[in-house]
Amino acid sequence: MRCIVSGMLVWERPEPPNRPVLAPLSREWIVRAAIRLADADGLEAVSLRKVAAALDVGPMRLYGYIATKDELLDLMVDAVYAEIRPAGDGWREVLRSLAETTRQAAHQHEWLADLIGGRPQLGPHALARGEAVVAALGGVDVDIVMPVVAAVDAYVIGAVRREITERRAERATGMDKQQWQAAFGPYLERTFATGRFPALATVVRDGAHLDANQTFRTGLDFLLDGIEAHISG
Amino acid sequence: MRCIVSGMLVWERPEPPNRPVLAPLSREWIVRAAIRLADADGLEAVSLRKVAAALDVGPMRLYGYIATKDELLDLMVDAVYAEIRPAGDGWREVLRSLAETTRQAAHQHEWLADLIGGRPQLGPHALARGEAVVAALGGVDVDIVMPVVAAVDAYVIGAVRREITERRAERATGMDKQQWQAAFGPYLERTFATGRFPALATVVRDGAHLDANQTFRTGLDFLLDGIEAHISG
DNA sequence: TCCCCTTCGATACACCGTATTGAGCCGAAA
DNA sequence: TTTCGGCTCAATACGGTGTATCGAAGGGGA
Numbered sequence: 061m062r063c064i065v066s067g068m069l070v071w072e073r074p075e076p077p078n079r080p081v082l083a084p085l086s087r088e089w090i091v092r093a094a095i096r097l098a099d100a101d102g103l104e105a106v107s108l109r110k111v112a113a114a115l116d117v118g119p120m121r122l123y124g125y126i127a128t129k130d131e132l133l134d135l136m137v138d139a140v141y142a143e144i145r146p147a148g149d150g151w152r153e154v155l156r157s158l159a160e161t162t163r164q165a166a167h168q169h170e171w172l173a174d175l176i177g178g179r180p181q182l183g184p185h186a187l188a189r190g191e192a193v194v195a196a197l198g199g200v201d202v203d204i205v206m207p208v209v210a211a212v213d214a215y216v217i218g219a220v221r222r223e224i225t226e227r228r229a230e231r232a233t234g235m236d237k238q239q240w241q242a243a244f245g246p247y248l249e250r251t252f253a254t255g256r257f258p259a260l261a262t263v264v265r266d267g268a269h270l271d272a273n274q275t276f277r278t279g280l281d282f283l284l285d286g287i288e289a290h291i292s293g
Numbered sequence: 294m295r296c297i298v299s300g301m302l303v304w305e306r307p308e309p310p311n312r313p314v315l316a317p318l319s320r321e322w323i324v325r326a327a328i329r330l331a332d333a334d335g336l337e338a339v340s341l342r343k344v345a346a347a348l349d350v351g352p353m354r355l356y357g358y359i360a361t362k363d364e365l366l367d368l369m370v371d372a373v374y375a376e377i378r379p380a381g382d383g384w385r386e387v388l389r390s391l392a393e394t395t396r397q398a399a400h401q402h403e404w405l406a407d408l409i410g411g412r413p414q415l416g417p418h419a420l421a422r423g424e425a426v427v428a429a430l431g432g433v434d435v436d437i438v439m440p441v442v443a444a445v446d447a448y449v450i451g452a453v454r455r456e457i458t459e460r461r462a463e464r465a466t467g468m469d470k471q472q473w474q475a476a477f478g479p480y481l482e483r484t485f486a487t488g489r490f491p492a493l494a495t496v497v498r499d500g501a502h503l504d505a506n507q508t509f510r511t512g513l514d515f516l517l518d519g520i521e522a523h524i525s526g
Numbered sequence: 527t528c529c530c531c532t533t534c535g536a537t538a539c540a541c542c543g544t545a546t547t548g549a550g551c552c553g554a555a556a
Numbered sequence: 557t558t559t560c561g562g563c564t565c566a567a568t569a570c571g572g573t574g575t576a577t578c579g580a581a582g583g584g585g586a
Contacts, residue, residue: 195492211512217451221410279444286519
């Protein structure tokens with residue numbers, strides 16, 4: 061008697077499940093599949109089951125490469141950090157480039173807005189980004205490099221988050237800005253009509269309305285101007 | 294035969310489920326219970342089932358007051374915005390107070406870091422906060438009020454997010470800063486020892502290390518200095 | 527050739543948000 | 557006064573989640 065399983069004869073048994081070629085796998089493939097899902101349908105479309113299905117693999121296979129779903133999210137963020145490489149001459153251009161490329165990355169991967177700043181970034185690509193920034197800031201006093209980079213990072217995180225959030229809200233109601241204003245306009249009109257927010261109403265009605273690019277750059281310029289005063293002033 | 298349910302006689306039937314006093318409920322109670330849960334055990338401890346249980350109520354009762362869990366989260370954030378009221382004389386003190394009180398709110402409700410900036414804030418308390426800020430900035434050119442407030446908001450969102458994230462990481466590994474450095478120190482040591490991040494290693498080793506308060510205020514001062522140049526310069 | 531031991535992935539579990547639906551109550555018609 | 561129809565409301569049910577468990581399959585010694 062040789063290796064008869066559960067009493068069935070060979071003929072009755074299905075082909076052995078360990079196909080000679082079991083789908084090869086790697087952390088990178090997993091992360092790429094997850095990013096593909098997130099780019100297409102948002103972060104909530106990323107589940108271990110769906111990622112595994114996209115790779116034609118059982119869900120638990122993934123646990124050979126990652127210990128937890130959070131780790132997968134960390135890897136996704138680190139993969140995006142690989143795209144962020146500030147460039148330019150002088151500290152100001154480097155920091156502006158840092159901010160702009162981060163923003164661009166968030167535009168390409170909107171789910172980044174949900175994760176950025178949400179957990180410590182110690183992955184190789186995040187560190188490489190940090191190295192590139194700090195190296196390019198070589199002329200700056202070593203004692204203020206960290207707070208300066210931290211401030212720019214903080215601003216970018218918050219600005220990107222709000223920008224993507226607003227973009228989603230617009231997309232959710234209709235499709236373009238017209239529809240959004242048509243949807244929320246009445247609510248705000250009604251709210252402002254109560255007279256409880258006079259100053260706010262004035263600013264919203266009379267103030268200049270900047271587009272997303274202008275808003276981001278204006279705030280960034282504020283920050284860089286303030287930094288400049290401490291670096292060269 | 295009057296009103297006999299499922300063939301049981303009165304004596305066998307339990308007391309009618311519509312007790313004369315069915316637990317009273319309101320949006321505010323629901324939100325308060327949710328915030329209590331989140332304060333105690335983090336955002337992931339907030340589930341409609343647990344909130345309902347805390348109120349001694351069936352989960353579906355909540356849907357009479359909120360349409361979706363996201364709405365509950367919105368209400369939680371708006372409830373915290375009620376605590377945020379900037380004060381002070383002059384635009385600079387108002388904006389600094391705005392940033393500091395927001396940060397304090399996040400310290401009392403760490404889960405705020407997970408939500409802030411993550412969805413449009415149009416609730417009454419958020420609008421009231423906006424009104425207070427804008428009203429206190431009466432002397433500022435109406436065309437730059439919005440970008441200025443947006444910039445400060447963006448910085449605060451990002452800074453708070455990173456700060457809370459770091460605090461959690463420290464708490465997760467051990468309990469205090471010593472333990473954290475003992476846990477991640479070796480990893481960073483090893484990583485820096487590879488020589489791949491020389492500039493970063495230099496800054497981390499030689500640069501001044503600011504605590505959380507100093508880091509927050511330093512970045513905020515950068516931003517406010519830059520704003521000042523545009524307002525009064 | 528047999529057996530242990532490791533590996534690994536299918537099954538199972540606890541939990542989630544919420545759609546469905548059936549039961550119970552109220553008001554109107556008979 | 558009784559009956560019936562519509563409505564409200566919450567218990568059940570459903571499809572999904574992340575991951576612990578564990579039994580089966582394969583490989584390496586004896």
